[in-house]
Amino acid sequence: MQAALAEEQPAEVPCGDCNACCRTAHVIHVRTEEKRTRTRIPRKALLPALGLPPGNLVIGYDQAGCCPLLVDGRCTIYEDRPLACRTFDCRIYAAADIAADRAAIARQVERWRFAHPSQDDRDRHAAVMAAARHIRQHSECLASAAARRDPLRVAVLAIAVHEAFLQGGTRASGRESSDRAVARAVVAANEKLFGDC
Ligand code: SF4
Ligand code: SF4
Structure with missing residues (x-):
């Protein structure tokens, strides 16, 4: 993805x-x-x-x-x-642990299971889920109400910014500054991928 x-x-x-x-x-x-x-x-x-x-x-x-x-x-x-x-790629809903908002897609999403052959795979998957939780808890990062309601957008942004949630990444360097850094990363990714902020 x-x-x-x-x-x-x-x-x-x-x-x-x-x-x-x-x-x-x-x-x-x-x-x-x-x-x-x-x-x-x-x-x-x-x-x-x-x-x-x-x-x-x-x-x-x-x-x-x-x-x-x-x-x-x-x-x-x-x-x-x-x-x-x-x-x-509907697998991103499963990866981010976010429910799809369309029933036919949600049924497909339930099929996916992930293999984690390496520690890096496990860490990245955990980081994607952490990023998705963070974006939902801080949805003010997304300016438009439509963006805040869109689970696909949250899942895509979680993939895009997940590296900030890897151990040793931005999250390790102090909560306040890391929250600001993550917020900036979410806004930048949203603007780049979806054309709004
Ligand atoms: S949404 Fe339309 S254009 Fe896109 S793959 Fe499906 S049928 Fe083709
Ligand atoms: S919902 Fe179906 S067609 Fe669409 S990406 Fe998932 S598996 Fe493919």
């Missing part, structure tokens, strides 16, 4: 036959630079992305909450699907 957030590689989720995130009323962001993806999407399925610079578009969903590109249970533009779809 860290690599996906850094746009170094897509999330490689073993989804199997699941397509829950294509039919649970997600608005999919399509960036200006995703030119090939845009050529694959029918014009009528693309809408302006409110609050983002011109050129940013979104794919909406139908009355049943399904993406219009989902046909017979399959994504019709899978090879060229938007970056937002490539980087979505």
Whole structure:
């Protein structure tokens, strides 16, 4: 997930036959630079992305909450699907110990179990959960009410800032200063990944 957030590689989720995130009323962001993806999407399925610079578009969903590109249970533009779809990884809810807010995804999330082959794996998983708890307890770090209510955003931010919760990281250097450092890290990650603060 860290690599996906850094746009170094897509999330490689073993989804199997699941397509829950294509039919649970997600608005999919399509960036200006995703030119090939845009050529694959029918014009009528693309809408302006409110609050983002011109050129940013979104794919909406139908009355049943399904993406219009989902046909017979399959994504019709899978090879060229938007970056937002490539980087979505429902395992982050399980990793951060946060309940998904969509029932079909929550059912998938319950499937995941993590192996921790090394101490570093155990430490990082504990740090991700600690980061998620901290962000929820200090949700004032997130300026918008919508962001504070969004469990996906909290889980993504927990992955992004978890290193501050590793032993020997920022948390070890005094509570007040570490809280400020974590708050700054959350605000910066939120701005970078979601475009608001
Ligand atoms: S909900 Fe999870 S398992 Fe299902 S399609 Fe989305 S990412 Fe894959
Ligand atoms: S574009 Fe494809 S992968 Fe993305 S939500 Fe729509 S059907 Fe799913």
